[in-house]
Amino acid sequence: xxxxxxxxxxxxxxxxxxxxxxxxxxxxxxxxxxxxxxxxxxxxxxxxxxxxxxxxxxxxxxxx
Amino acid sequence: xxxxxxxxxxxxxxxxxxxxxxxxxxxxxxxxxxxxxxxxxxxxxxxxxxxxxxxxxxxxxxxxxxxxxxxxxxxxxxxxxxxxxxxxxxxxxxxxxxxxxxxxxxxxxxxxxxxxxxxxxxxxxxxxxxxxxxxxxxxxxxxxxxxxxx
Numbered sequence: 197x198x199x200x201x202x203x204x205x206x207x208x209x210x211x212x213x214x215x216x217x218x219x220x221x222x223x224x225x226x227x228x229x230x231x232x233x234x235x236x237x238x239x240x241x242x243x244x245x246x247x248x249x250x251x252x253x254x255x256x257x258x259x260x
Numbered sequence: 261x262x263x264x265x266x267x268x269x270x271x272x273x274x275x276x277x278x279x280x281x282x283x284x285x286x287x288x289x290x291x292x293x294x295x296x297x298x299x300x301x302x303x304x305x306x307x308x309x310x311x312x313x314x315x316x317x318x319x320x321x322x323x324x325x326x327x328x329x330x331x332x333x334x335x336x337x338x339x340x341x342x343x344x345x346x347x348x349x350x351x352x353x354x355x356x357x358x359x360x361x362x363x364x365x366x367x368x369x370x371x372x373x374x375x376x377x378x379x380x381x382x383x384x385x386x387x388x389x390x391x392x393x394x395x396x397x398x399x400x401x402x403x404x405x406x407x408x409x410x
Binding site (some may be wrong): 199201203204207208214220227230231232235244245246248250251252253254255256257 | 266268269271272273274275277280283284285286292302303304305318320321323324364373374376
């Protein structure tokens with residue numbers, strides 16, 4: 197299955213949370229204040245290989 | 261011969277600003293990587309960052325794979341907009357697209373403003389030949405000899 201790399205719509209309304217994405221990044225399978233919480237939701241949603249990321253408080257511009 | 265790994269840039273939301281009023285999207289070389297410690301694995305998005313000296317990940321991610329963060333070797337580090345940050349370094353393994361390698365990586369509680377882990381020069385760029393193509397929105401990684409490819 198092709199991997200979704202356009203995360204704009206999926207993530208735009210989520211602020212300052214840990215997010216578990218499905219293995220193809222097409223769906224959100226968990227949202228929580230911690231990776232542990234997001235992974236527990238992913239497990240409950242029967243996602244065997246979630247990908248974690250964190251959403252920032254504001255989607256600004258990053259210059260690291 | 262090691263395969264070349266190809267990853268499309270990921271598109272993230274962006275907020276318009278006075279300087280960039282039509283910027284609603286940001287394309288970044290962010291790829292999924294699996295961090296491995298004591299047989300525990302976690303997959304998470306990381307930014308390939310040529311400006312970073314080292315690889316640094318969120319402390320909470322390390323804790324999920326059993327890393328006792330503050331028992332690692334301490335490094336004080338700075339970014340372009342913040343200083344006095346602390347990371348604790350541990351030996352872990354990393355899997356990128358089926359290529360697995362050792363990495364002496366930092367875990368930090370000071371990455372809260374960052375949505376991704378950071379793959380930097382030592383521990384990542386030294387293990388791959390990288391080619392970034394912004395117009396094609398693609399990054400290619402060719403593993404060097406010390407990277408084990410499945």
